[in-house]
Amino acid sequence: MAFPCLDAIESRSATLEARSDSSGPEPSYTTGATLKYRCREPLLLDWGGVLREFDIAYETWGSLNADRSNAILLHTGLSASSHAHSTEANPQPGWWENFIGPGRALDTEKYFVICTNVIGGCYGSTGPSSIDPADGQIYATRFPILTMEDMVRAQFRLLDSLGVDKLYASVGSSMGGMLSLASGVLFPERVGSIVSISGCARSHPYSIAIRHTQRQVLMMDPNWNRGFYYGRVPPHAGMKLAREIATVTYRSGPEWEQRFGRRRADPSKPPALCPDFLIETYLDHAGEKFCLTYDPNSLLYVSKAMDLFDLGQQNRLATAARRAEREAALRTRADDANALSPDPGSCTLTLPDRPYEEQPDVDDRAASAPTTTAADSGPPEDLVQGLAPLRNHRALVMGVASDILFPAWQQREIAEALERAGNRHVSHYELSEEHSLFGHDTFLLDVKNVGGRVKEFLG
Amino acid sequence: MAFPCLDAIESRSATLEARSDSSGPEPSYTTGATLKYRCREPLLLDWGGVLREFDIAYETWGSLNADRSNAILLHTGLSASSHAHSTEANPQPGWWENFIGPGRALDTEKYFVICTNVIGGCYGSTGPSSIDPADGQIYATRFPILTMEDMVRAQFRLLDSLGVDKLYASVGSSMGGMLSLASGVLFPERVGSIVSISGCARSHPYSIAIRHTQRQVLMMDPNWNRGFYYGRVPPHAGMKLAREIATVTYRSGPEWEQRFGRRRADPSKPPALCPDFLIETYLDHAGEKFCLTYDPNSLLYVSKAMDLFDLGQQNRLATAARRAEREAALRTRADDANALSPDPGSCTLTLPDRPYEEQPDVDDRAASAPTTTAADSGPPEDLVQGLAPLRNHRALVMGVASDILFPAWQQREIAEALERAGNRHVSHYELSEEHSLFGHDTFLLDVKNVGGRVKEFLG
Numbered sequence: 001m002a003f004p005c006l007d008a009i010e011s012r013s014a015t016l017e018a019r020s021d022s023s024g025p026e027p028s029y030t031t032g033a034t035l036k037y038r039c040r041e042p043l044l045l046d047w048g049g050v051l052r053e054f055d056i057a058y059e060t061w062g063s064l065n066a067d068r069s070n071a072i073l074l075h076t077g078l079s080a081s082s083h084a085h086s087t088e089a090n091p092q093p094g095w096w097e098n099f100i101g102p103g104r105a106l107d108t109e110k111y112f113v114i115c116t117n118v119i120g121g122c123y124g125s126t127g128p129s130s131i132d133p134a135d136g137q138i139y140a141t142r143f144p145i146l147t148m149e150d151m152v153r154a155q156f157r158l159l160d161s162l163g164v165d166k167l168y169a170s171v172g173s174s175m176g177g178m179l180s181l182a183s184g185v186l187f188p189e190r191v192g193s194i195v196s197i198s199g200c201a202r203s204h205p206y207s208i209a210i211r212h213t214q215r216q217v218l219m220m221d222p223n224w225n226r227g228f229y230y231g232r233v234p235p236h237a238g239m240k241l242a243r244e245i246a247t248v249t250y251r252s253g254p255e256w257e258q259r260f261g262r263r264r265a266d267p268s269k270p271p272a273l274c275p276d277f278l279i280e281t282y283l284d285h286a287g288e289k290f291c292l293t294y295d296p297n298s299l300l301y302v303s304k305a306m307d308l309f310d311l312g313q314q315n316r317l318a319t320a321a322r323r324a325e326r327e328a329a330l331r332t333r334a335d336d337a338n339a340l341s342p343d344p345g346s347c348t349l350t351l352p353d354r355p356y357e358e359q360p361d362v363d364d365r366a367a368s369a370p371t372t373t374a375a376d377s378g379p380p381e382d383l384v385q386g387l388a389p390l391r392n393h394r395a396l397v398m399g400v401a402s403d404i405l406f407p408a409w410q411q412r413e414i415a416e417a418l419e420r421a422g423n424r425h426v427s428h429y430e431l432s433e434e435h436s437l438f439g440h441d442t443f444l445l446d447v448k449n450v451g452g453r454v455k456e457f458l459g
Numbered sequence: 460m461a462f463p464c465l466d467a468i469e470s471r472s473a474t475l476e477a478r479s480d481s482s483g484p485e486p487s488y489t490t491g492a493t494l495k496y497r498c499r500e501p502l503l504l505d506w507g508g509v510l511r512e513f514d515i516a517y518e519t520w521g522s523l524n525a526d527r528s529n530a531i532l533l534h535t536g537l538s539a540s541s542h543a544h545s546t547e548a549n550p551q552p553g554w555w556e557n558f559i560g561p562g563r564a565l566d567t568e569k570y571f572v573i574c575t576n577v578i579g580g581c582y583g584s585t586g587p588s589s590i591d592p593a594d595g596q597i598y599a600t601r602f603p604i605l606t607m608e609d610m611v612r613a614q615f616r617l618l619d620s621l622g623v624d625k626l627y628a629s630v631g632s633s634m635g636g637m638l639s640l641a642s643g644v645l646f647p648e649r650v651g652s653i654v655s656i657s658g659c660a661r662s663h664p665y666s667i668a669i670r671h672t673q674r675q676v677l678m679m680d681p682n683w684n685r686g687f688y689y690g691r692v693p694p695h696a697g698m699k700l701a702r703e704i705a706t707v708t709y710r711s712g713p714e715w716e717q718r719f720g721r722r723r724a725d726p727s728k729p730p731a732l733c734p735d736f737l738i739e740t741y742l743d744h745a746g747e748k749f750c751l752t753y754d755p756n757s758l759l760y761v762s763k764a765m766d767l768f769d770l771g772q773q774n775r776l777a778t779a780a781r782r783a784e785r786e787a788a789l790r791t792r793a794d795d796a797n798a799l800s801p802d803p804g805s806c807t808l809t810l811p812d813r814p815y816e817e818q819p820d821v822d823d824r825a826a827s828a829p830t831t832t833a834a835d836s837g838p839p840e841d842l843v844q845g846l847a848p849l850r851n852h853r854a855l856v857m858g859v860a861s862d863i864l865f866p867a868w869q870q871r872e873i874a875e876a877l878e879r880a881g882n883r884h885v886s887h888y889e890l891s892e893e894h895s896l897f898g899h900d901t902f903l904l905d906v907k908n909v910g911g912r913v914k915e916f917l918g
Contacts, residue, residue, distance in 0.1 A: 001600045003685055006678060047729050141460045145730045205719045205738040206712035212739045213704050215732060217676050219465060220696050226462055237679050245672050245704065253665035253866065260664045262769055270506050271604045271767055273674060273759050279664040280671045300732050308730055310721055404863070407712065 005274035005284065009237045013223075016233045028129065029122040029295050031081040032090035034059050036124060039157045043119075046319050048326050049144020052133050056158045057124025058082050058116040059090075061100055062108035064164070071164045072106055072458075073155065074115040075172030075179035078302055079294045081123035084115040098447045105451035106458070111168060116158060118151040118179075120302045122295035125154075129230065129295045140297060141227030146305045148175075149319070152182045156190065166190050169458060173197035173443035173450075174406065175302075178309050181390070181414065185311055188389040195454055197398040197443050200410040201383055201417060202310040207405060210249050211303040214242035218296055227297050235296050240287035242299060247286040252402035252439035313385035379417035387417045394425040396457040398450065401432050405440040429453055464733035464743065468696045472682075475692045487588065488581040488754050490540040491549035493518050495583060498616045502578075505778050507785050508603020511592050515617045516583025517541050517575040518549075520559055521567035523623070530623045531565055531917075532614065533574040534631030534638035537761055538753045540582035543574040557906045564910035565917070570627060575617060577610040577638070579761045581754035584613075588689065588754045599756060600686030605764045607634075608778070611641045615649065625649050628917060632656035632902035632909075633865065634761075637768050640849070640873065644770055647848040654913055656857040656902050659869040660842055660876060661769040666864060669708050670762040673701035677755055686756050694755050699746035701758060706745040711861035711898035772844035838876035846876045853884040855916040857909065860891050864899040888912055 034057040043051045059082045064071060074084055074096070085094040085101065099105040106113050117125040120143075128143040159167070170191050172180035177199020184191045200207075221238025223229055260278040264271075275284045395418055399411030408430050415428035435449055436442045443450050493516040502510040518541045523530060533543055533555070544553040544560065558564040565572050576584040579602075587602040618626070629650045631639035636658015643650040659666075680697025682688055719737040723730075734743045854877055858870030867889050874887035894908055895901045902909050 001686075003678070005675070006685065009679070141732070202721060204712060205715040205721065205736070206707070208721075208736050209707045209715070209738050209742060212734070212736075212742060213700070213707060216464070216703065217679075217700055219462070219732065220468070220676075220680075220700060222681065226465065227460075241672070241676055241679060244675065248665070248668045248672060253663060256664040256668070262661060262664065262667075271763060273600070273678065273763060275671070277664070277667050277671075277766060279668050283668060283671060304730060304732060307736060 001273065003274050008288075009240075012236055013233055016236065020232055029293065029298075031083045031123055032092055033087075034082050034090070034117070034124050037158045037161055039154070039161070041157070043150070043154060043157070044323065044326060044330070045144050045150045046147040046323065047145040048322070049146075050330070051119070051126060051144070054119055054126035054154060055124065055130070056116050056119065056126075056154060058114060058158060059084070059087055060115075061085055061087070061106075061113045062111050064112040064162070068164055069166065070110060070168050071112045071114060071159070071162075072169045072171055073159070073167050073183065074100075074106065074113055075170070075176030075183075076115065076118065077174040077176055078306065079121075079290075079299065080117075080176075081121070082115045082117045083123075084113075095444065099451045099454070105447070105454040106171065107455065111458070114158075114162070114164075116155055118302065119154045120146045120151065120298060120305060122298040127295065128227065128297035128301055138230045140230065141300075143297065143301060145308075146301055147319075148178055148182050148305050148309050149186055151305070152179060152186050155179075155183070156187055159190070167192055169193040169195060171195040171454065172199065174199060174440065175306055177406075178306065181311060181387075182309075184390045184393055185316075185387065188393070191393065193394040193396070193458070194390060195396045195398075195457065196411070196414060197396075197450060197454075198400055198403055198406045198411070198440055199414075200309070200406055201387060201414045202312055202315075203307050204407075204410060208307045210245070210405065211307055214245050215300055215303060217241040217245065218299060224296060227300075229296070234292070236291040239294070239296050239299070240291040243290040244283045244287040247283050249405040250439060250441045252404065252437050254402065254433065255437035255439065258437070311386045312380070312382040313388075314382050316386055379413045379420060383413070383417045384420045387414075388421045390418055391422040392425075393423065394457075395423065395427070396453065397426065397428045398453060399428075399430045400436055400439065400442045401430060402437050403440045403442070427453075427457060460732065462733050467747075468699075471695055472692055475695065479691055488752065488757075490542045490582055491551055492546075493541050493549070493576070493583050496617045496620055498613070498620070500616070502609070502613060502616070503782065503786060503789070504603050504609045505606040505782065506604040507781070508605075509789070510578070510585060510603070513578055513585035513613060514583065514589070515575050515578065515585075515613060517573060517617060518543070518546055519574075520544050520546070520565075520572045521570050523571040523621070527623055528625065529569060529627050530571045530573060530618070530621075531628045531630055532618070532626050532642065533559075533565065533572055534629070534635030534642070535574065535577065536633040536635055537765065538580075538749075538758065539576075539635075540580070541574045541576045542582075543572075554903065558910045558913070564906070564913040565630065566914065570917070573617075573621070573623075575614055577761065578613045579605045579610065579757060579764060581757040586754065587686070587756035587760055597689045599689065600759075602756065602760060604767075605760055606778075607637055607641050607764050607768050608645055610764065611638060611645050614638075614642070615646055618649070626651055628652040628654060630654040630913065631658065633658060633899065634765055636865075637765065640770060640846075641768075643849045643852055644775075644846065647852070650852065652853040652855070652917070653849060654855045654857075654916060655870070655873060656855075656909060656913075657859055657862055657865045657870070657899055658873075659768070659865055660846060660873045661771055661774075662766050663866075663869060667766045669704070669864065670766055673704050674759055674762060676700040676704065677758060683755060686759075688755070693751070695750040698753070698755050698758070699750040702749040703742040703746040706742050708864040709898060709900045711863065711896050713861065713892065714896035714898065717896070770845045771839070771841040772847075773841050775845055838872045838879060842872070842876045843879045846873075847880045849877055850881040851884075852882065853916075854882065854886070855912065856885065856887045857912060858887075858889045859895055859898065859901045860889060861896050862899045862901070886912075886916060 037056045040053045080095050083094045084096040102109045117123040119125050120127045122129050128139045132139045170180045170183040177196040180196045184194045218238035221235035223233050224235040263278045265281045275281045397411050397415045399408035401408050418426045496515045499512045539554050542553045543555040561568045576582040578584050579586045581588050587598045591598045629639045629642040636655040639655045643653045677697035680694035682692050683694035722737045724740045734740045856870050856874045858867035860867050874885050877885045
């Protein structure tokens with residue numbers, strides 16, 4: 001039996017090997033020209049790491065008005081760059097090209113739209129593929145663990161430098177929908193309105209599981225080399241697999257039923273273990289397109305930050321306590337150079353001695369336990385308290401019934417938690433399967449229903 | 460940063476390496492003692508391959524009555540052995556231990572229950588890890604492509620040898636639910652009633668996608684070595700990953716929310732890229748338990764057979780035509796030794812020259828296209844015709860609302876197609892989320908609701 005899918009991987013490895021031998025390290029990841037902000041003030045991270053300085057790549061559309069009151073911060077999904085829309089410096093279409101512009105959802109005749117690459121990313125903002133100023137070497141997996149809130153704090157340093165004291169609105173979808181909420185919770189006085197689309201207020205174990213499998217396939221690629229692959233063949237096979245798994249969760253079963261059904265790529269040929277059905281060639285192609293365009297370590301760090309996301313009160317208080325302790329330690333050891341780097345052993349997690357075992361009473365539970373889902377019982381009080389800083393903000397929360405990665409109950413949870421916290425300005429919409437079968441990807445595609453609601457809400 | 464999950468993989472590779480150096484090939488896969496049937500008549504397979512002879516491992520419970528009318532054939536899920544229940548020869552609990560026995564769902568005081576390992580598997584039936592009688596070497600990926608119908612034909616050879624002309628019932632869940640339907644469609648005169656739980660009548664592109672990612676992570680493991688790993692270190696890392704992905708689809712999000720929530724394995728430690736949240740250690744453990752117990756090539760062949768499953772009329776006619784052509788060729792070349800092996804190049808599938816591209820009109824489609832799902836429009840006529848051989852069979856079809864791998868609409872499709880074909884003896888039940896949050900795994904756990912319905916139906 002022949003394995004053309006493996007031949008393709010091996011041939012790419014050989015090409016990349018030859019290229020790195022002849023011309024040194026691979027070019028850095030980019031989606032084109034951006035503006036760049038360098039912050040020279042250290043940034044303390046939620047889990048104790050410190051970035052001595054950092055860059056943020058960003059792009060803007062429209063003009064800041066005289067009283068600097070019309071800025072909208074647009075947050076990205078996991079692997080997106082700041083290039084949400086074409087610019088003069090980079091005329092390539094952006095990832096929200098049809099949602100930004102005169103008269104569009106983000107109306108550039110009214111608003112000054114800012115989009116940044118998150119820290120931890122690889123499109124110009126500081127991340128694992130950046131040089132550590134402490135030693136002039138690439139961070140790789142020496143990069144500290146990040147949270148979504150760390151990304152937001154870095155963004156607000158940029159807003160400081162632009163003289164934007166208060167945002168007209170914070171807008172985002174997917175991971176951006178998480179960041180958008182986090183912006184308001186961290187800086188309630190500096191955010192006017194919130195738009196959160198296909199996001200969540202705390203990560204669900206199913207989404208952690210999906211990201212876990214992506215991280216694992218990537219880390220198992222021998223080329224990953226525990227994160228130190230820069231200047232060598234990168235773990236392109238692991239990245240391809242990770243993207244294929246992600247792609248399974250970006251769309252919906254019913255859409256694939258309509259688009260691909262059970263059609264094989266070439267029905268005249270006998271079945272094969274390499275991609276064979278159209279749905280398989282679709283996934284294969286999605287992996288191929290992605291595998292060399294995004295930094296593998298950024299995928300690990302940013303997806304981990306998503307797992308850690310929890311705007312509940314308990315997590316917020318624990319984080320605040322940890323930060324206060326770390327700040328005190330940094331102050332007392334201010335002249336100790338090591339104080340700025342986290343303990344290199346501190347990110348070690350060994351597995352529990354006793355692995356998880358299925359509970360023996362599982363039959364009884366299946367048969368008799370009263371089961372309550374988050375959808376039934378409303379948002380937990382912990383989340384209501386955690387979102388209380390947003391109790392006076394106008395908020396638009398949108399979900400899509402066919403989304404399996406950020407299921408619609410998670411956006412209902414946001415809306416209900418805001419309302420229970422006392423917010424009377426929450427608009428919540430859920431696109432039914434009649435409106436969209438595009439699942440999680442709907443926010444990238446549906447200019448009419450998603451874009452239309454955003455435009456209406458922003459006014 | 461430390462990576463205990465990678466250390467564990469490397470240390471297992473080293474252990475396996477040392478073992479294969481000192482004691483030769485690893486022991487064959489087994490779940491314990493079984494009965495064995497050897498068929499010496501060649502078996503022509505749907506895609507043109509031929510097994511000159513084959514073994515079927517099987518186990519039985521209860522006694523065959525005098526007129527041989529009380530036999531129930533129980534079909535397994537993908538990776539299960541014939542060990543559905545403990546036996547004298549193998550007292551270990553089986554995978555349906557609580558569903559079989561006196562007074563149980565499959566009542567051994569009334570019925571003679573037979574369970575087989577499928578061909579293509581590795582628990583005693585002929586599969587890729589078996590010796591090819593043509594050359595005395597292990598088949599590996601020289602094993603021919605299989606279908607579910609091929610597995611059924613092999614099972615009916617066993618029934619012939621046991622003197623069972625007609626089954627009282629064909630029963631199965633998951634892949635077994637597919638095999639159970641296929642048994643009735645292929646041998647309508649030899650099957651009394653049909654029980655199909657959490658199965659389907661044709662594979663859905665989402666389920667193909669999920670199995671595709673599992674095959675890909677396995678095939679990318681360098682130890683897979685294009686299928687020729689026997690006597691060497693097997694692709695245990697790829698198998699572990701494949702099982703973790705599968706496990707994500709076996710349960711449901713709401714169940715995990717209740718059981719694991721967002722709890723970390725050791726909250727006193729900082730986050731890590733290796734398993735960290737409880738849900739991650741659960742997946743890790745599921746992968747660990749599985750990775751050396753099932754033959755990787757069996758996973759590829761059996762999961763591929765599931766992808767190819769389609770009881771629609773078109774596929775059945777195309778298969779019949781292909782078989783007739785191949786049979787004629789085999790007759791005319793009966794004395795040509797090569798006739799019994801498929802052309803070694805015949806299972807090569809190269810990718811289409813132009814990879815799949817997103818349609819440019821996708822926005823319009825999202826906004827305006829009338830979308831019809833299988834659930835809306837009823838079963839396709841092709842499937843109604845394909846299931847017509849079952850129009851007079853009593854049938855029990857069950858689904859579980861929280862199942863994401865074989866979603867409940869697929870079992871509704873079976874029931875509706877049977878009814879449209881004229882069947883007036885269809886019982887269809889769907890367990891709501893109030894009854895079970897265990898998703899696809901419900902059939903293994905829910906003795907009361909699943910077992911109870913089966914018992915009631917069989918009478």
